[in-house]
Amino acid sequence: MQTHLIYATCANLEEARKIAKVLVEERRVACVNILPQIQSLYWWNDAVQEDSEIAFLAKTTRENVDGVVKRVKEIHSYDCPAIIATPIENGNPDFLKWIGEECQNPG
Template identity: 30%
Template sequence: MDRRSSRCSLPGYPRPGVLTCLLIMAAFFLTYPILRTLSLKLHSAFTGTHISSTYSIVFVNCPNEQIARDMARAVLDKKLATSVNILPKTASLYFWNGEIEESTENLLLIKTKTSKVHTLSDYIRLVHPFEIPEVFSLTMDQGDERYLKWLEEGLAKD
């Protein structure tokens, strides 16, 4: 028996192949998000505290108040958020097609779970009138525990 093969296996067990190692690594990486989510939920349930990055605020600009209200209602109806603030008449300056543009828009502040941000962003891109809607999020690092519990309850499945 050569020395290299004896280093990689335990006595009495066959030497694992490269494919086996790759499958184990793939299984770990595929289940990691699920395991992390479960551990965060367990921690929150046992300690009653908020875990940083569990909730996010999503920012979306809309061309007018009616579109902003329609979008806010749709997001709430689909249980993609618990709360949406509409900030009126936000002045926006930006580059578009090589030119500086200026417009008045309404800003949505959408409060949701971080795990729903991707689905929420996909939905907004689907219904938003802009070719490239402004959609970005920031995670909440701190917050009133009662408010965060209310956010959680508002996003619970029916």
């Protein structure tokens, strides 16, 4: 079973925790790590924007990626949230197996 790491940014810690809790409770992801405040610079509405954000990393299976992206978009406050999934190529086999065992909600 292939595992994936999902990176996303949120407006604040409250939003990140809310999204993380939903994803874990619905068994779409095995776990979420919420990172401390980050500074983001990006192009939006024809200008450079600069904001403080919170990022999170979620671990899931390939089968769950599309459902995770859809669910995050449903909950998220941004019009176009940053949600990026990338395959986990290698790591602790026991941990990667655990991810697969804990994710039970494809789609």
